[in-house]
Amino acid sequence: MYKDKIRIYNCGDLPVGWTVEKLLSxxxxxxxxxxxxxxxxxxxxxxxxxxxxxxxxxxxxxEGKPDAQFEVDKSGVSILLFDNQPPDNTIISNANVGENVGENVGExxxxxxxKIIELLRKNPSISAKSIASEIGIVxxxxxxxxxxxxxxxxxxxxxxxxxxxxVVKS
Numbered sequence: 001m002y003k004d005k006i007r008i009y010n011c012g013d014l015p016v017g018w019t020v021e022k023l024l025s026x027x028x029x030x031x032x033x034x035x036x037x038x039x040x041x042x043x044x045x046x047x048x049x050x051x052x053x054x055x056x057x058x059x060x061x062x063e064g065k066p067d068a069q070f071e072v073d074k075s076g077v078s079i080l081l082f083d084n085q086p087p088d089n090t091i092i093s094n095a096n097v098g099e100n101v102g103e104n105v106g107e108x109x110x111x112x113x114x115k116i117i118e119l120l121r122k123n124p125s126i127s128a129k130s131i132a133s134e135i136g137i138v139x140x141x142x143x144x145x146x147x148x149x150x151x152x153x154x155x156x157x158x159x160x161x162x163x164x165x166x167v168v169k170s
Contacts, residue, residue, distance in 0.1 A: 004083045009111050011076040011141045020070045024053065056081075075110045075145055108152070112137065113145050117168055120155060124165040 001007075014023060015030050029050030031037030040046045056068050056079070066082040109117075115135050119126055126134075132142035149155045156167045 006081045007078050007111055008081070009076055009078045011112065011137050014072055014077060020072055023070060073110065074148070075112055075141070078111070109149075109154075110145070112141070113149055113154075116142065116145055116149065117154065120166040121168050124167065125163075126166070 012032065014020075018027075027050070031049070037046070037049075041049075060067055060081070069080040069082075071078045071080065112135060116131055119131050119134055128142045128146055129139050131146070132139040135142065146155070150157070154169060156169060158165050158167055
């Protein structure tokens with residue numbers, strides 16, 4: 001949550017070959033897991049297929065808010081819902097990690113990566129498996145985000161895989 005927007009994040013990918021442009025244009029609905037999607041439909045939690053994005057934009061218009069924005073990167077898909085104010089990156093909940101690791105790097109961090117940094121600051125010896133559990137993602141995604149943070153120079157591992165510790169560079 002930010003002062004002027006909400007970011008909803010999913011660590012999954014778009015279907016192969018899809019872009020944000022295709023997602024925002026008229027397209028066929030492709031549930032990732034048809035069995036789960038069918039269960040939600042039969043329970044009444046899904047009214048029809050392929051109308052979610054259309055309904056998001058309609059709700060923004062009805063509330064007089066700016067259009068939602070979608071972002072896709074290596075770590076997942078985000079939707080940003082804005083208030084009437086111009087967008088900024090000031091985080092309300094949690095420390096503003098972007099300021100602590102430098103403006104340019106901070107702007108490129110995903111919400112998952114910010115959460116990982118926060119956990120590493122609290123517990124420098126935390127494992128990727130524990131990070132995944134705390135954030136609610138699979139260990140593979142935690143490891144991938146940790147690797148990206150290391151490649152960006154935001155974090156560094158000191159010592160062995162077991163018994164070592166993480167250093168968040170400020």
